Every structure is written in structure tokens, then in C-alpha cells.
Amino acid sequence: MSEQQDMNAVLNTFRQRIAQGKPLQIRGGGTKDWYGQAPSGEVLDTRAYSGIIDYEPTELVITVRCGTTLAEIDAALEKNNQMLAFEPPRFDGAATVGGMVAAGLSGPARGWAGAVRDFVLGAVLMDAQGEELHFGGQVMKNVAGYDVSRLLAGSLGTLGLILQVSLKVLPKPFASSTRVFEINQEGALRLLNQWGGQPLPLAASAWSNNVLTIRLAGAQAAVDAAVKKLGGSELSNGDDFWRDLREQTHAYFANPDAPLWRLSVPSVAPPVDLPGAQLVEWGGAQRWLRPQGLVDAVAIRAAALAVGGSASLHRGGDKAIGVFHPLQPAVEKIHRNLKAQFDPAGIFNPGRMYAGL
Secondary structure, X not given: OOHHHHHHHHHHHHHHHHHOOOOEEEEOOOOOOOOOOXXXXXXXXXXXXXXXXXXXXXXXXXXXXXXXXXXHHHHHHHOOOEEOOOXXXXXXXXXXXXXXXXXXXXXXXXXXXXXXXXXXXXXXXXXXXXXXXXXXXXXXHHOOOOOHHHHOOOOOOOOOEEEEEEEEOEEOOOEEEEEXXXXXXXXXXXXXXXXXXXXXXXXXXXXXXXXXXXXXEEOHHHHHHHHHHHOOEEOOOHHHHHHHHHHOOOHHHOOOOOOEEEEEOOOOOOOOOOOEEEEEEHHHOEEXXXXXXXXOHHHHHHHHHHOOOEEEEEEOOOHHHOOOOOOOHHHHHHHHHHHHHHOOOOOEOOOOOOOOO
């Protein structure tokens, strides 16, 4: 039996499961089962539908099936010195591309390279009728304006079964340097926003425990010039530091059962006045919080909202409070309309984002 016949058989199995009309928990490697509201429904394992469909290094595009592991994608890109520039977490290489897009999680470079959705050129989605819906394309010029394929990023599989995606890839930088500075949070935010308005090869930032760490990446001359201008001390194990941050194996993320909040705020927002250990990424736009004492969800979300942001319970804690920041009525209406359009029977990952969606 040919590979295409094998894949068609897998698709037919998916259709049969969907036709039963029972709630389905779409699951690849299971590396993000903890993310979002608690999963429900019978497991629909996507890993059998895997493989690289097309990879054209000169076009900077790779098209893959949903069950393909990021480890396999990394291996293919490495041969051409290319990468997924938004640095999604690999979780020991077991994470799949379908879960990567559905979760929409990006790594340290997100503040400069862009988010998962910015690199999704096209997608194929299986809907509640078992039909294959095609969105976007396989080349960058085909993606202009609003595109449903990008809407799938971060949807947590609530709109349908993501079958395949086409992703933009980028060359790896020629040089990089990780620099550290001893400075408080207020000073670090000030520097990051100053540097953000300058032509510097910034590629990542992280502040915690009065230490600011930045990554410079690009042409050797640009990195050298930035090092001379900004100073700081070289962190010899810089690659390990950013990998640990991406995979959330950094010491800050120890104890995965304890509440960990993720605040999305304007980069220029002042330090958020909440008790607990904080870690700041993405030039100040992402603030992690390990709450201390009796601070509750209402207080955390109010503090984020006060500076123009939002707060989500990223991991651990009591999910009964609602993992994601409550939706405004107009936005909730859009969510419900989309769910009704793509999944009227509520089959796919029911309630994974919000109750009733």
C-alpha cells in the first residue's frame, strides 16, 4: 500500500469518528494536555497522519501533516540551516505541528520574529461533516489580508481537526551573542523599550531576579556592533538558557503544579504591582507571575487590565476560575459565531477554551 493510500485510510478513520457525533479530544503527542481547560471527549489521536508533504528551502516554505513531530521538522530544516523562527516549545521533540498551531505557543523570539499565526501560510481543516476545507496557500504571496488559516493558531482545536499546515521558515542567523545586565525590572523595561526603537539585532529578552538577559542575532558585523554599543557580560551557555526558557525547564518554571499566570500587556506598561516572583519576556510584553500569598484571579486580571492587558492561568492552579481572560461581549459573540459555523454540533475539543465553545 502506498503512502497516499495509507494517509487516505487514516483520513477515513477520522471521518468515521467524527460521523459518530460524539465529543472528541483532538490529541497529538499529548505534550500540552495541561494547557487550557481540562480536555474532554474521546481521544482522537492524530499521530498516524504524519509526514512532510513538501519542503522547498529556496521558497522558505514547508508543508506538513498534523501528526508530524517538531523533531522531524527540525531535522529537515537543519539540513538547510533553516528554522521555525517563532521558536515553539518542542517538549522533548514529542510535540506535533497540529498541536503547535492549535495551542499557538511561541518562544523567546516571538517579540521580534512574530507569533505562530504570522508564519502560517495555509491550512487544511476537517470540519464536523468530515469535509476538507482549504485555506490560504503554500507560498507567501498567496496570503494577503484576513485568512482563516491564521485564525486556527491558538484556537485549541475547537474549530475542527487541523490536517495540514504550510509554514514560513527562515534562515538561521549567522551569529549570536547572549548578554546579561544587573538591573531592576523598571530599569530593564526602560532599556528594552529604548532598544526596541533602535536598529539593533535584538532577538530575545528575559528579566528575572534583577538580571536582564538579551540575545543579539544576525550578521556578524551587526552583532559585534551591538555588543560594543550595549555592553553587558557574555553568557557562555546562552543557547542552553534560551532553550530552557522556550521549553519552560528554566528554574523559574519549576513546580508545574503551582499556579503560573501569563500576563499579556503593552511593552511600555510599568511593572505590574502584584506579589510573587515575576519573569518578563518579549521586550516587556509578556509577564509571568508566580503569585505569593492570597492574591486571587480577580486581582491578577484587574491588575493586567489596568495597564491595558489581559491575564491567563497558564499552568497549575484551579481551572474552575476560567483559564483564559474573560471575553468582552462583542468578542464572545464572534467566538460563538465561529464555533457555530465550523462546529455546530460541538464535537471538537468542547470547552477547551471557554465554557460552551
